[in-house]
Amino acid sequence: MNRTKAIGIALASVLLGGGALALAGYSLASATPHQSALNCVPNPSQAGHCTLTMSTYPDSLAGQHGKDGGTHPDWVSYSNQNLSVPANTTVDVVINQYDGGGSLNNTFFDQVMGTVGNTASFDGVAKTHVDPTNVGHTFTLRGYPGIDGQSGKRIFVNVPLPANPGTDTPVTIGAGQYPKPLVVTFSFKTGSKGEYEWNCEYPCGSSREGQFGYAMSSFGYMSGTLTVQ
Numbered sequence: 001m002n003r004t005k006a007i008g009i010a011l012a013s014v015l016l017g018g019g020a021l022a023l024a025g026y027s028l029a030s031a032t033p034h035q036s037a038l039n040c041v042p043n044p045s046q047a048g049h050c051t052l053t054m055s056t057y058p059d060s061l062a063g064q065h066g067k068d069g070g071t072h073p074d075w076v077s078y079s080n081q082n083l084s085v086p087a088n089t090t091v092d093v094v095i096n097q098y099d100g101g102g103s104l105n106n107t108f109f110d111q112v113m114g115t116v117g118n119t120a121s122f123d124g125v126a127k128t129h130v131d132p133t134n135v136g137h138t139f140t141l142r143g144y145p146g147i148d149g150q151s152g153k154r155i156f157v158n159v160p161l162p163a164n165p166g167t168d169t170p171v172t173i174g175a176g177q178y179p180k181p182l183v184v185t186f187s188f189k190t191g192s193k194g195e196y197e198w199n200c201e202y203p204c205g206s207s208r209e210g211q212f213g214y215a216m217s218s219f220g221y222m223s224g225t226l227t228v229q
């Protein structure tokens with residue numbers, strides 16, 4: 001009888017533990033934002049070009065994660081996680097940078113790489129790199145195995161986004177107030193269809209050694225995908 005009871009208790013513990021893990025997994029999945037794709041807009045005046053316009057914020061109050069910032073209103077965030085661009089196209093990217101910053105953990109990421117001409121424009125000034133002690137975020141795009149069994153084009157793009165000094169009159173976006181954005185523009189070329197990942201390499205997530213926890217390790221805040229169709 002004691003043995004039967006012990007087995008019953010052990011089974012119950014396993015089932016309860018499995019249920020707790022399932023519930024935790026569901027909670028994490030539910031906390032992940034699922035945005036519609038941000039499509040690259042064709043440029044009617046420049047054949048073979050399209051434009052993606054995004055923003056980076058010091059929090060999630062601009063509305064991209066739901067009313068009043070969603071589950072994590074204080075988490076730093078890109079405005080879009082899910083990017084979609086055409087194959088064999090020059091993608092012109094505009095990023096409005098509203099966030100402050102500091103020093104990179106790895107100065108490799110202060111270089112502009114993989115863009116047309118290996119340059120980017122920062123408030124109209126073209127540069128090949130920025131001050132590694134004054135970075136807000138990076139847009140770092142990497143290739144990984146393509147969709148539909150195709151490998152697509154191997155892509156690596158890195159653009160550092162300088163810290164916004166925050167000295168201008170605040171603008172209101174959603175429930176948040178931010179300084180006038182620092183505007184970063186650059187272009188890169190796509191090849192055949194495939195799916196790629198992008199993320200930020202500036203340590204802005206806190207909670208773990210190196211500041212790469214929380215928003216940094218959660219899809220939809222400081223990371224996402226780019227699909228070439």
